[in-house]
Amino acid sequence: MGESIARGNLYAEAGADGLFLPGLQQSDHIRAIVNDVSLPLNLMVWPELADA
Numbered sequence: 001m002g003e004s005i006a007r008g009n010l011y012a013e014a015g016a017d018g019l020f021l022p023g024l025q026q027s028d029h030i031r032a033i034v035n036d037v038s039l040p041l042n043l044m045v046w047p048e049l050a051d052a
Helices: 002-013 027-036
Strands: none
Touching: 002 027
16 A cells, blocks of 8 residues: 555656556555545456445
């Protein structure tokens, strides 16, 4: 999680429009990224993807 947040913030500083983390599935991890990175988060839909 720490590495994803750090990279997401670096991408934001470099001018990225969004962050894509295709393997992210756990709701607490999703919340952490959304709370700590200013970019819109894109996820890949998996059967195990959390509802909220």
